[in-house]
Amino acid sequence: FRTFALEEERLTSFLPRKWKVVVTGCPTDCAAVKLHCLAFTPARGADGTLGYNVHAGGGLSDSPRVADALDLFVTPDRVTDMVRATLQTYCDLGDFEHKAVNRFRVLVHQLGPERITEELRRRLPYEVPGAGESLWTGEFEDHLGVHEDRHGSHVVGLCIPMGRLTDEEWFEVARLARTHGDGGVRMSQRQNLLLTGIGDVDALLREPFLDTYRPEPDQFERAIVACTSAPFCKFAIDDMKTNGRKLIAHLREHVPDEGRERLEGLRIHMSGCKASCAQVQAAQIGLRATMTKDEEAYQQALDVSLGGDLGAGRLGQWVRLEDTIEDTWDSVTEILRAVCAGELTLDDVTPAGVGAYFSERGSDLDG
Structure with a gap:
Protein backbone atom coordinates (compact mmCIF):
# COMPACT_ATOMS: atom_id res chain seq x y z
CA PHE A 1 0.00 0.00 0.00
CA LEU A 135 -16.04 -16.91 5.11
CA TRP A 136 -16.54 -13.97 7.46
CA THR A 137 -19.04 -14.42 10.30
CA GLY A 138 -19.07 -10.86 11.64
CA GLU A 139 -18.99 -12.24 15.19
CA PHE A 140 -17.22 -10.15 17.82
CA GLU A 141 -13.70 -11.28 18.84
CA ASP A 142 -11.03 -9.56 20.94
CA HIS A 143 -8.33 -12.31 20.74
CA LEU A 144 -7.61 -12.21 24.47
CA GLY A 145 -6.44 -15.43 26.08
CA VAL A 146 -4.19 -18.25 24.85
CA HIS A 147 -4.61 -19.44 21.26
CA GLU A 148 -2.65 -22.06 19.36
CA ASP A 149 -1.36 -20.85 16.00
CA ARG A 150 -0.92 -22.87 12.81
CA HIS A 151 2.80 -23.35 13.49
CA GLY A 152 2.34 -25.18 16.79
CA SER A 153 3.23 -22.16 18.94
CA HIS A 154 0.77 -19.89 20.71
CA VAL A 155 -0.50 -16.34 20.59
CA VAL A 156 -1.29 -14.83 23.98
CA GLY A 157 -3.61 -11.83 24.10
CA LEU A 158 -3.15 -9.55 27.11
CA CYS A 159 -5.80 -7.10 28.28
CA ILE A 160 -4.41 -3.57 28.69
CA PRO A 161 -7.08 -1.68 30.64
CA MET A 162 -7.79 1.63 28.91
CA GLY A 163 -4.98 0.81 26.47
CA ARG A 164 -2.36 2.66 28.49
CA LEU A 165 1.14 1.53 29.53
CA THR A 166 4.13 3.36 31.00
CA ASP A 167 7.50 3.41 29.23
CA GLU A 168 8.89 0.93 31.78
CA GLU A 169 5.99 -1.41 31.07
CA TRP A 170 6.63 -1.23 27.33
CA PHE A 171 10.22 -2.35 27.95
CA GLU A 172 8.83 -5.26 29.97
CA VAL A 173 6.52 -6.19 27.09
CA ALA A 174 9.53 -6.29 24.78
CA ARG A 175 11.42 -8.50 27.23
CA LEU A 176 8.50 -10.92 27.52
CA ALA A 177 8.14 -11.13 23.74
CA ARG A 178 11.84 -11.92 23.26
CA THR A 179 12.16 -14.27 26.24
CA HIS A 180 9.05 -16.37 25.66
CA GLY A 181 8.16 -15.84 22.00
CA ASP A 182 9.46 -14.86 18.59
CA GLY A 183 9.72 -11.19 19.55
CA GLY A 184 6.45 -10.25 17.91
CA VAL A 185 3.99 -7.87 19.56
CA ARG A 186 0.70 -7.01 17.86
CA MET A 187 -1.70 -4.28 18.92
CA SER A 188 -5.40 -5.05 18.57
CA GLN A 189 -8.25 -2.80 17.54
CA ARG A 190 -9.39 -2.83 21.18
CA GLN A 191 -6.04 -1.45 22.47
CA ASN A 192 -4.79 -4.79 23.77
CA LEU A 193 -1.51 -6.62 23.07
CA LEU A 194 -0.88 -10.00 21.45
CA LEU A 195 2.46 -11.76 22.03
CA THR A 196 3.26 -14.12 19.14
CA GLY A 197 5.26 -17.31 18.77
CA ILE A 198 5.00 -18.27 22.44
CA GLY A 199 6.59 -21.66 23.15
CA ASP A 200 6.25 -22.28 26.89
CA VAL A 201 2.88 -20.72 27.73
CA ASP A 202 3.05 -21.71 31.41
CA ALA A 203 6.37 -19.88 31.84
CA LEU A 204 4.86 -16.73 30.36
CA LEU A 205 1.77 -16.98 32.56
CA ARG A 206 3.99 -17.10 35.67
CA GLU A 207 5.49 -13.68 34.87
CA PRO A 208 4.45 -10.99 37.41
CA PHE A 209 3.49 -8.63 34.57
CA LEU A 210 0.55 -10.91 33.78
CA ASP A 211 -0.86 -10.45 37.28
CA THR A 212 -1.88 -6.96 36.15
CA TYR A 213 -2.22 -7.33 32.38
CA ARG A 214 -4.10 -10.58 32.21
CA PRO A 215 -5.03 -12.86 29.32
CA GLU A 216 -8.31 -13.65 31.10
CA PRO A 217 -9.49 -10.36 32.64
CA ASP A 218 -12.82 -9.86 34.34
CA GLN A 219 -15.84 -8.80 32.29
CA PHE A 220 -15.47 -5.10 33.04
CA GLU A 221 -11.78 -4.73 32.16
CA ARG A 222 -12.48 -6.65 28.99
CA ALA A 223 -15.54 -4.63 28.03
CA ILE A 224 -14.46 -1.02 28.47
CA VAL A 225 -12.54 0.87 25.79
CA ALA A 226 -11.79 4.59 25.88
CA CYS A 227 -10.37 7.01 23.33
CA THR A 228 -7.18 9.04 23.89
CA SER A 229 -9.23 11.92 25.40
CA ALA A 230 -7.91 14.62 27.75
CA PRO A 231 -5.25 15.74 28.40
CA PHE A 232 -3.70 14.48 25.15
CA CYS A 233 -6.51 15.37 22.72
CA LYS A 234 -7.44 19.01 22.15
CA PHE A 235 -11.04 18.11 21.27
CA ALA A 236 -11.71 16.11 24.44
CA ILE A 237 -14.13 17.41 27.03
CA ASP A 238 -13.09 14.95 29.73
CA ASP A 239 -10.47 12.30 30.57
CA MET A 240 -12.23 9.10 29.58
CA LYS A 241 -9.26 6.86 30.42
CA THR A 242 -9.58 7.90 34.06
CA ASN A 243 -13.36 7.72 33.93
CA GLY A 244 -13.10 4.23 32.46
CA ARG A 245 -10.98 3.03 35.37
CA LYS A 246 -13.47 4.56 37.79
CA LEU A 247 -16.34 2.82 36.00
CA ILE A 248 -14.54 -0.54 36.20
CA ALA A 249 -14.10 -0.08 39.97
CA HIS A 250 -17.73 1.01 40.36
CA LEU A 251 -19.08 -2.01 38.47
CA ARG A 252 -16.87 -4.44 40.38
CA GLU A 253 -18.30 -3.08 43.60
CA HIS A 254 -21.97 -2.84 42.61
CA VAL A 255 -22.59 -5.67 40.13
CA PRO A 256 -22.84 -9.03 41.97
CA ASP A 257 -20.47 -11.87 41.13
CA GLU A 258 -23.35 -14.25 40.58
CA GLY A 259 -24.42 -14.27 36.96
CA ARG A 260 -21.44 -12.32 35.61
CA GLU A 261 -20.85 -15.06 33.05
CA ARG A 262 -23.91 -13.64 31.27
CA LEU A 263 -21.83 -10.52 30.53
CA GLU A 264 -19.53 -12.38 28.14
CA GLY A 265 -19.30 -10.30 24.97
CA LEU A 266 -20.20 -7.05 26.74
CA ARG A 267 -18.80 -3.88 25.15
CA ILE A 268 -18.81 -0.41 26.73
CA HIS A 269 -17.10 2.31 24.67
CA MET A 270 -16.25 5.74 26.06
CA SER A 271 -15.48 8.80 23.93
CA GLY A 272 -14.17 12.17 25.07
CA CYS A 273 -15.96 14.17 22.36
CA LYS A 274 -18.43 13.80 19.47
CA ALA A 275 -15.84 12.50 16.99
CA SER A 276 -16.57 8.83 17.86
CA CYS A 277 -12.90 7.83 18.02
CA ALA A 278 -13.88 5.20 20.60
CA GLN A 279 -16.59 3.91 18.23
CA VAL A 280 -19.25 4.49 20.86
CA GLN A 281 -22.15 3.52 18.54
CA ALA A 282 -20.56 0.10 17.94
CA ALA A 283 -21.02 -1.01 21.56
CA GLN A 284 -24.04 -2.23 23.48
CA ILE A 285 -23.42 0.77 25.76
CA GLY A 286 -21.77 3.94 24.48
CA LEU A 287 -20.79 6.88 26.69
CA ARG A 288 -19.82 10.25 25.20
CA ALA A 289 -18.43 13.18 27.19
CA THR A 290 -20.38 16.41 27.19
CA MET A 291 -21.29 19.24 29.59
CA THR A 292 -24.45 20.01 31.50
CA LYS A 293 -25.50 22.97 33.62
CA ASP A 294 -27.21 22.95 36.96
CA GLU A 295 -28.40 25.98 38.91
CA GLU A 296 -24.87 26.97 39.83
CA ALA A 297 -22.37 25.97 37.13
CA TYR A 298 -21.44 23.72 34.26
CA GLN A 299 -20.29 20.21 35.09
CA GLN A 300 -19.02 17.13 33.28
CA ALA A 301 -21.74 14.89 31.89
CA LEU A 302 -22.31 11.98 29.51
CA ASP A 303 -24.55 11.13 26.57
CA VAL A 304 -25.63 7.47 26.51
CA SER A 305 -26.24 5.24 23.48
CA LEU A 306 -27.60 1.69 23.49
CA GLY A 307 -27.83 -1.21 21.10
CA GLY A 308 -24.69 -1.14 18.95
CA ASP A 309 -23.93 -4.50 17.32
CA LEU A 310 -21.83 -4.51 14.15
CA GLY A 311 -22.42 -8.23 13.63
CA ALA A 312 -26.12 -7.47 13.36
CA GLY A 313 -25.43 -4.41 11.20
CA ARG A 314 -26.79 -2.08 13.88
CA LEU A 315 -25.42 1.13 15.36
CA GLY A 316 -26.32 2.34 18.85
CA GLN A 317 -28.95 5.04 19.32
CA TRP A 318 -28.65 7.97 21.71
CA VAL A 319 -31.20 7.53 24.49
CA ARG A 320 -30.04 9.96 27.18
CA LEU A 321 -28.25 13.29 26.81
CA GLU A 322 -26.27 15.31 29.34
CA ASP A 323 -26.66 12.85 32.21
CA THR A 324 -24.48 13.47 35.23
CA ILE A 325 -21.65 10.97 35.56
CA GLU A 326 -23.12 9.63 38.81
CA ASP A 327 -26.54 9.05 37.24
CA THR A 328 -24.93 7.36 34.24
CA TRP A 329 -22.90 5.00 36.46
CA ASP A 330 -26.11 4.08 38.28
CA SER A 331 -28.01 3.44 35.03
CA VAL A 332 -25.23 1.26 33.59
CA THR A 333 -25.04 -0.65 36.86
CA GLU A 334 -28.80 -1.27 36.86
CA ILE A 335 -28.69 -2.59 33.28
CA LEU A 336 -25.79 -4.95 34.01
CA ARG A 337 -27.35 -6.17 37.25
CA ALA A 338 -30.47 -7.04 35.24
CA VAL A 339 -28.36 -9.00 32.74
CA CYS A 340 -26.60 -10.89 35.53
CA ALA A 341 -29.97 -11.71 37.10
CA GLY A 342 -31.31 -13.05 33.81
CA GLU A 343 -33.94 -10.32 33.54
CA LEU A 344 -32.25 -9.00 30.38
CA THR A 345 -29.75 -10.48 27.92
CA LEU A 346 -27.02 -8.54 26.16
CA ASP A 347 -29.19 -8.76 23.02
CA ASP A 348 -31.85 -6.86 24.99
CA VAL A 349 -29.51 -3.94 25.65
CA THR A 350 -31.19 -1.77 23.04
CA PRO A 351 -33.40 1.31 23.39
CA ALA A 352 -36.52 -0.86 23.14
CA GLY A 353 -35.33 -3.65 25.43
CA VAL A 354 -33.92 -1.46 28.17
CA GLY A 355 -36.79 1.02 27.79
CA ALA A 356 -39.33 -1.73 28.45
CA TYR A 357 -37.33 -2.94 31.45
CA PHE A 358 -37.22 0.55 33.00
CA SER A 359 -40.91 1.14 32.22
CA GLU A 360 -41.97 -2.03 34.00
CA ARG A 361 -40.27 -0.70 37.12
CA GLY A 362 -41.88 2.71 36.96
CA SER A 363 -38.85 4.63 35.71
CA ASP A 364 -38.04 6.29 32.40
CA LEU A 365 -35.12 5.43 30.14
CA ASP A 366 -35.10 8.99 28.80
CA GLY A 367 -34.43 10.30 32.26
Whole structure:
Protein backbone atom coordinates (compact mmCIF):
# COMPACT_ATOMS: atom_id res chain seq x y z
CA PHE A 1 0.00 0.00 0.00
CA ARG A 2 2.94 2.36 0.62
CA THR A 3 4.17 1.96 -2.97
CA PHE A 4 0.61 2.24 -4.23
CA ALA A 5 0.11 5.55 -2.40
CA LEU A 6 3.27 7.04 -3.88
CA GLU A 7 2.33 5.97 -7.39
CA GLU A 8 -1.19 7.34 -7.04
CA GLU A 9 -0.40 10.74 -5.56
CA ARG A 10 -2.96 12.38 -7.83
CA LEU A 11 -5.71 10.25 -6.34
CA THR A 12 -4.59 10.33 -2.72
CA SER A 13 -3.72 14.03 -2.42
CA PHE A 14 -7.37 15.14 -2.38
CA LEU A 15 -8.54 12.71 0.30
CA PRO A 16 -10.31 14.03 3.41
CA ARG A 17 -8.84 13.68 6.88
CA LYS A 18 -9.81 10.02 7.17
CA TRP A 19 -9.74 7.35 4.46
CA LYS A 20 -9.99 3.98 6.14
CA VAL A 21 -9.26 0.69 4.40
CA VAL A 22 -9.21 -2.67 6.18
CA VAL A 23 -8.15 -6.06 4.84
CA THR A 24 -8.91 -8.97 7.15
CA GLY A 25 -8.32 -12.67 6.76
CA CYS A 26 -10.02 -13.44 10.05
CA PRO A 27 -13.50 -15.02 10.05
CA THR A 28 -14.51 -12.96 13.09
CA ASP A 29 -14.89 -9.21 13.31
CA CYS A 30 -11.78 -8.21 15.22
CA ALA A 31 -11.24 -5.26 12.82
CA ALA A 32 -14.68 -3.56 13.04
CA VAL A 33 -15.04 -4.09 9.28
CA LYS A 34 -18.37 -2.31 8.92
CA LEU A 35 -16.98 1.02 10.17
CA HIS A 36 -14.50 1.53 7.32
CA CYS A 37 -14.70 3.38 4.02
CA LEU A 38 -13.60 0.24 2.20
CA ALA A 39 -13.23 -3.28 3.59
CA PHE A 40 -12.15 -6.67 2.29
CA THR A 41 -13.36 -9.79 4.12
CA PRO A 42 -12.41 -13.44 3.45
CA ALA A 43 -14.47 -15.30 0.87
CA ARG A 44 -14.34 -18.18 -1.58
CA GLY A 45 -15.01 -17.53 -5.25
CA ALA A 46 -17.24 -19.66 -7.47
CA ASP A 47 -14.20 -21.62 -8.69
CA GLY A 48 -12.97 -22.26 -5.14
CA THR A 49 -10.33 -19.51 -5.19
CA LEU A 50 -9.75 -17.77 -1.88
CA GLY A 51 -10.07 -14.00 -1.92
CA TYR A 52 -12.18 -11.21 -0.55
CA ASN A 53 -15.69 -9.83 -0.69
CA VAL A 54 -15.90 -6.04 -0.73
CA HIS A 55 -17.77 -3.68 1.60
CA ALA A 56 -18.01 0.10 1.31
CA GLY A 57 -19.33 3.20 3.02
CA GLY A 58 -18.95 2.64 6.75
CA GLY A 59 -18.09 5.30 9.32
CA LEU A 60 -19.24 7.18 12.40
CA SER A 61 -19.06 10.79 13.67
CA ASP A 62 -21.63 13.21 12.16
CA SER A 63 -23.10 10.87 9.54
CA PRO A 64 -22.83 7.36 11.01
CA ARG A 65 -23.63 4.34 8.87
CA VAL A 66 -22.71 0.67 8.57
CA ALA A 67 -20.83 -0.33 5.41
CA ASP A 68 -22.79 -2.02 2.62
CA ALA A 69 -21.75 -5.36 1.14
CA LEU A 70 -21.03 -4.94 -2.59
CA ASP A 71 -21.57 -7.65 -5.18
CA LEU A 72 -17.83 -7.96 -5.85
CA PHE A 73 -15.15 -10.58 -5.29
CA VAL A 74 -11.42 -9.95 -5.73
CA THR A 75 -8.36 -12.15 -5.40
CA PRO A 76 -5.48 -10.88 -3.23
CA ASP A 77 -3.47 -9.65 -6.25
CA ARG A 78 -6.37 -7.40 -7.29
CA VAL A 79 -7.05 -5.68 -3.97
CA THR A 80 -4.96 -2.62 -4.89
CA ASP A 81 -6.82 -2.36 -8.22
CA MET A 82 -10.09 -2.23 -6.31
CA VAL A 83 -8.72 0.44 -3.96
CA ARG A 84 -7.59 2.48 -6.99
CA ALA A 85 -10.99 2.16 -8.65
CA THR A 86 -12.67 3.25 -5.42
CA LEU A 87 -10.46 6.31 -5.18
CA GLN A 88 -11.20 7.17 -8.81
CA THR A 89 -14.92 6.87 -8.13
CA TYR A 90 -14.61 9.08 -5.07
CA CYS A 91 -12.52 11.63 -6.98
CA ASP A 92 -15.02 11.76 -9.87
CA LEU A 93 -18.26 11.82 -7.89
CA GLY A 94 -17.41 13.24 -4.45
CA ASP A 95 -18.82 16.58 -3.27
CA PHE A 96 -15.76 18.82 -3.06
CA GLU A 97 -17.79 22.01 -2.71
CA HIS A 98 -19.08 20.94 0.70
CA LYS A 99 -16.12 19.69 2.71
CA ALA A 100 -18.17 18.82 5.79
CA VAL A 101 -20.06 16.07 3.96
CA ASN A 102 -17.34 14.95 1.56
CA ARG A 103 -16.89 11.51 3.05
CA PHE A 104 -17.03 8.31 1.06
CA ARG A 105 -19.75 6.92 3.32
CA VAL A 106 -21.95 9.90 2.34
CA LEU A 107 -21.37 9.17 -1.35
CA VAL A 108 -22.27 5.50 -0.86
CA HIS A 109 -25.42 6.53 1.02
CA GLN A 110 -26.44 8.95 -1.75
CA LEU A 111 -25.79 6.62 -4.69
CA GLY A 112 -26.56 3.27 -3.06
CA PRO A 113 -24.49 0.06 -3.12
CA GLU A 114 -25.72 -1.05 -6.57
CA ARG A 115 -24.65 2.20 -8.26
CA ILE A 116 -21.30 2.16 -6.42
CA THR A 117 -20.73 -1.40 -7.62
CA GLU A 118 -21.45 -0.33 -11.20
CA GLU A 119 -19.06 2.61 -10.94
CA LEU A 120 -16.28 0.39 -9.62
CA ARG A 121 -16.78 -2.15 -12.39
CA ARG A 122 -16.56 0.61 -15.02
CA ARG A 123 -13.20 1.73 -13.68
CA LEU A 124 -11.56 -1.69 -13.65
CA PRO A 125 -9.85 -3.03 -16.79
CA TYR A 126 -11.26 -6.54 -16.38
CA GLU A 127 -14.45 -8.37 -15.44
CA VAL A 128 -15.00 -8.68 -11.70
CA PRO A 129 -17.09 -11.61 -10.47
CA GLY A 130 -19.94 -11.19 -8.04
CA ALA A 131 -19.50 -11.70 -4.31
CA GLY A 132 -18.22 -15.14 -3.32
CA GLU A 133 -19.20 -17.42 -0.49
CA SER A 134 -18.50 -15.40 2.65
CA LEU A 135 -16.04 -16.91 5.11
CA TRP A 136 -16.54 -13.97 7.46
CA THR A 137 -19.04 -14.42 10.30
CA GLY A 138 -19.07 -10.86 11.64
CA GLU A 139 -18.99 -12.24 15.19
CA PHE A 140 -17.22 -10.15 17.82
CA GLU A 141 -13.70 -11.28 18.84
CA ASP A 142 -11.03 -9.56 20.94
CA HIS A 143 -8.33 -12.31 20.74
CA LEU A 144 -7.61 -12.21 24.47
CA GLY A 145 -6.44 -15.43 26.08
CA VAL A 146 -4.19 -18.25 24.85
CA HIS A 147 -4.61 -19.44 21.26
CA GLU A 148 -2.65 -22.06 19.36
CA ASP A 149 -1.36 -20.85 16.00
CA ARG A 150 -0.92 -22.87 12.81
CA HIS A 151 2.80 -23.35 13.49
CA GLY A 152 2.34 -25.18 16.79
CA SER A 153 3.23 -22.16 18.94
CA HIS A 154 0.77 -19.89 20.71
CA VAL A 155 -0.50 -16.34 20.59
CA VAL A 156 -1.29 -14.83 23.98
CA GLY A 157 -3.61 -11.83 24.10
CA LEU A 158 -3.15 -9.55 27.11
CA CYS A 159 -5.80 -7.10 28.28
CA ILE A 160 -4.41 -3.57 28.69
CA PRO A 161 -7.08 -1.68 30.64
CA MET A 162 -7.79 1.63 28.91
CA GLY A 163 -4.98 0.81 26.47
CA ARG A 164 -2.36 2.66 28.49
CA LEU A 165 1.14 1.53 29.53
CA THR A 166 4.13 3.36 31.00
CA ASP A 167 7.50 3.41 29.23
CA GLU A 168 8.89 0.93 31.78
CA GLU A 169 5.99 -1.41 31.07
CA TRP A 170 6.63 -1.23 27.33
CA PHE A 171 10.22 -2.35 27.95
CA GLU A 172 8.83 -5.26 29.97
CA VAL A 173 6.52 -6.19 27.09
CA ALA A 174 9.53 -6.29 24.78
CA ARG A 175 11.42 -8.50 27.23
CA LEU A 176 8.50 -10.92 27.52
CA ALA A 177 8.14 -11.13 23.74
CA ARG A 178 11.84 -11.92 23.26
CA THR A 179 12.16 -14.27 26.24
CA HIS A 180 9.05 -16.37 25.66
CA GLY A 181 8.16 -15.84 22.00
CA ASP A 182 9.46 -14.86 18.59
CA GLY A 183 9.72 -11.19 19.55
CA GLY A 184 6.45 -10.25 17.91
CA VAL A 185 3.99 -7.87 19.56
CA ARG A 186 0.70 -7.01 17.86
CA MET A 187 -1.70 -4.28 18.92
CA SER A 188 -5.40 -5.05 18.57
CA GLN A 189 -8.25 -2.80 17.54
CA ARG A 190 -9.39 -2.83 21.18
CA GLN A 191 -6.04 -1.45 22.47
CA ASN A 192 -4.79 -4.79 23.77
CA LEU A 193 -1.51 -6.62 23.07
CA LEU A 194 -0.88 -10.00 21.45
CA LEU A 195 2.46 -11.76 22.03
CA THR A 196 3.26 -14.12 19.14
CA GLY A 197 5.26 -17.31 18.77
CA ILE A 198 5.00 -18.27 22.44
CA GLY A 199 6.59 -21.66 23.15
CA ASP A 200 6.25 -22.28 26.89
CA VAL A 201 2.88 -20.72 27.73
CA ASP A 202 3.05 -21.71 31.41
CA ALA A 203 6.37 -19.88 31.84
CA LEU A 204 4.86 -16.73 30.36
CA LEU A 205 1.77 -16.98 32.56
CA ARG A 206 3.99 -17.10 35.67
CA GLU A 207 5.49 -13.68 34.87
CA PRO A 208 4.45 -10.99 37.41
CA PHE A 209 3.49 -8.63 34.57
CA LEU A 210 0.55 -10.91 33.78
CA ASP A 211 -0.86 -10.45 37.28
CA THR A 212 -1.88 -6.96 36.15
CA TYR A 213 -2.22 -7.33 32.38
CA ARG A 214 -4.10 -10.58 32.21
CA PRO A 215 -5.03 -12.86 29.32
CA GLU A 216 -8.31 -13.65 31.10
CA PRO A 217 -9.49 -10.36 32.64
CA ASP A 218 -12.82 -9.86 34.34
CA GLN A 219 -15.84 -8.80 32.29
CA PHE A 220 -15.47 -5.10 33.04
CA GLU A 221 -11.78 -4.73 32.16
CA ARG A 222 -12.48 -6.65 28.99
CA ALA A 223 -15.54 -4.63 28.03
CA ILE A 224 -14.46 -1.02 28.47
CA VAL A 225 -12.54 0.87 25.79
CA ALA A 226 -11.79 4.59 25.88
CA CYS A 227 -10.37 7.01 23.33
CA THR A 228 -7.18 9.04 23.89
CA SER A 229 -9.23 11.92 25.40
CA ALA A 230 -7.91 14.62 27.75
CA PRO A 231 -5.25 15.74 28.40
CA PHE A 232 -3.70 14.48 25.15
CA CYS A 233 -6.51 15.37 22.72
CA LYS A 234 -7.44 19.01 22.15
CA PHE A 235 -11.04 18.11 21.27
CA ALA A 236 -11.71 16.11 24.44
CA ILE A 237 -14.13 17.41 27.03
CA ASP A 238 -13.09 14.95 29.73
CA ASP A 239 -10.47 12.30 30.57
CA MET A 240 -12.23 9.10 29.58
CA LYS A 241 -9.26 6.86 30.42
CA THR A 242 -9.58 7.90 34.06
CA ASN A 243 -13.36 7.72 33.93
CA GLY A 244 -13.10 4.23 32.46
CA ARG A 245 -10.98 3.03 35.37
CA LYS A 246 -13.47 4.56 37.79
CA LEU A 247 -16.34 2.82 36.00
CA ILE A 248 -14.54 -0.54 36.20
CA ALA A 249 -14.10 -0.08 39.97
CA HIS A 250 -17.73 1.01 40.36
CA LEU A 251 -19.08 -2.01 38.47
CA ARG A 252 -16.87 -4.44 40.38
CA GLU A 253 -18.30 -3.08 43.60
CA HIS A 254 -21.97 -2.84 42.61
CA VAL A 255 -22.59 -5.67 40.13
CA PRO A 256 -22.84 -9.03 41.97
CA ASP A 257 -20.47 -11.87 41.13
CA GLU A 258 -23.35 -14.25 40.58
CA GLY A 259 -24.42 -14.27 36.96
CA ARG A 260 -21.44 -12.32 35.61
CA GLU A 261 -20.85 -15.06 33.05
CA ARG A 262 -23.91 -13.64 31.27
CA LEU A 263 -21.83 -10.52 30.53
CA GLU A 264 -19.53 -12.38 28.14
CA GLY A 265 -19.30 -10.30 24.97
CA LEU A 266 -20.20 -7.05 26.74
CA ARG A 267 -18.80 -3.88 25.15
CA ILE A 268 -18.81 -0.41 26.73
CA HIS A 269 -17.10 2.31 24.67
CA MET A 270 -16.25 5.74 26.06
CA SER A 271 -15.48 8.80 23.93
CA GLY A 272 -14.17 12.17 25.07
CA CYS A 273 -15.96 14.17 22.36
CA LYS A 274 -18.43 13.80 19.47
CA ALA A 275 -15.84 12.50 16.99
CA SER A 276 -16.57 8.83 17.86
CA CYS A 277 -12.90 7.83 18.02
CA ALA A 278 -13.88 5.20 20.60
CA GLN A 279 -16.59 3.91 18.23
CA VAL A 280 -19.25 4.49 20.86
CA GLN A 281 -22.15 3.52 18.54
CA ALA A 282 -20.56 0.10 17.94
CA ALA A 283 -21.02 -1.01 21.56
CA GLN A 284 -24.04 -2.23 23.48
CA ILE A 285 -23.42 0.77 25.76
CA GLY A 286 -21.77 3.94 24.48
CA LEU A 287 -20.79 6.88 26.69
CA ARG A 288 -19.82 10.25 25.20
CA ALA A 289 -18.43 13.18 27.19
CA THR A 290 -20.38 16.41 27.19
CA MET A 291 -21.29 19.24 29.59
CA THR A 292 -24.45 20.01 31.50
CA LYS A 293 -25.50 22.97 33.62
CA ASP A 294 -27.21 22.95 36.96
CA GLU A 295 -28.40 25.98 38.91
CA GLU A 296 -24.87 26.97 39.83
CA ALA A 297 -22.37 25.97 37.13
CA TYR A 298 -21.44 23.72 34.26
CA GLN A 299 -20.29 20.21 35.09
CA GLN A 300 -19.02 17.13 33.28
CA ALA A 301 -21.74 14.89 31.89
CA LEU A 302 -22.31 11.98 29.51
CA ASP A 303 -24.55 11.13 26.57
CA VAL A 304 -25.63 7.47 26.51
CA SER A 305 -26.24 5.24 23.48
CA LEU A 306 -27.60 1.69 23.49
CA GLY A 307 -27.83 -1.21 21.10
CA GLY A 308 -24.69 -1.14 18.95
CA ASP A 309 -23.93 -4.50 17.32
CA LEU A 310 -21.83 -4.51 14.15
CA GLY A 311 -22.42 -8.23 13.63
CA ALA A 312 -26.12 -7.47 13.36
CA GLY A 313 -25.43 -4.41 11.20
CA ARG A 314 -26.79 -2.08 13.88
CA LEU A 315 -25.42 1.13 15.36
CA GLY A 316 -26.32 2.34 18.85
CA GLN A 317 -28.95 5.04 19.32
CA TRP A 318 -28.65 7.97 21.71
CA VAL A 319 -31.20 7.53 24.49
CA ARG A 320 -30.04 9.96 27.18
CA LEU A 321 -28.25 13.29 26.81
CA GLU A 322 -26.27 15.31 29.34
CA ASP A 323 -26.66 12.85 32.21
CA THR A 324 -24.48 13.47 35.23
CA ILE A 325 -21.65 10.97 35.56
CA GLU A 326 -23.12 9.63 38.81
CA ASP A 327 -26.54 9.05 37.24
CA THR A 328 -24.93 7.36 34.24
CA TRP A 329 -22.90 5.00 36.46
CA ASP A 330 -26.11 4.08 38.28
CA SER A 331 -28.01 3.44 35.03
CA VAL A 332 -25.23 1.26 33.59
CA THR A 333 -25.04 -0.65 36.86
CA GLU A 334 -28.80 -1.27 36.86
CA ILE A 335 -28.69 -2.59 33.28
CA LEU A 336 -25.79 -4.95 34.01
CA ARG A 337 -27.35 -6.17 37.25
CA ALA A 338 -30.47 -7.04 35.24
CA VAL A 339 -28.36 -9.00 32.74
CA CYS A 340 -26.60 -10.89 35.53
CA ALA A 341 -29.97 -11.71 37.10
CA GLY A 342 -31.31 -13.05 33.81
CA GLU A 343 -33.94 -10.32 33.54
CA LEU A 344 -32.25 -9.00 30.38
CA THR A 345 -29.75 -10.48 27.92
CA LEU A 346 -27.02 -8.54 26.16
CA ASP A 347 -29.19 -8.76 23.02
CA ASP A 348 -31.85 -6.86 24.99
CA VAL A 349 -29.51 -3.94 25.65
CA THR A 350 -31.19 -1.77 23.04
CA PRO A 351 -33.40 1.31 23.39
CA ALA A 352 -36.52 -0.86 23.14
CA GLY A 353 -35.33 -3.65 25.43
CA VAL A 354 -33.92 -1.46 28.17
CA GLY A 355 -36.79 1.02 27.79
CA ALA A 356 -39.33 -1.73 28.45
CA TYR A 357 -37.33 -2.94 31.45
CA PHE A 358 -37.22 0.55 33.00
CA SER A 359 -40.91 1.14 32.22
CA GLU A 360 -41.97 -2.03 34.00
CA ARG A 361 -40.27 -0.70 37.12
CA GLY A 362 -41.88 2.71 36.96
CA SER A 363 -38.85 4.63 35.71
CA ASP A 364 -38.04 6.29 32.40
CA LEU A 365 -35.12 5.43 30.14
CA ASP A 366 -35.10 8.99 28.80
CA GLY A 367 -34.43 10.30 32.26
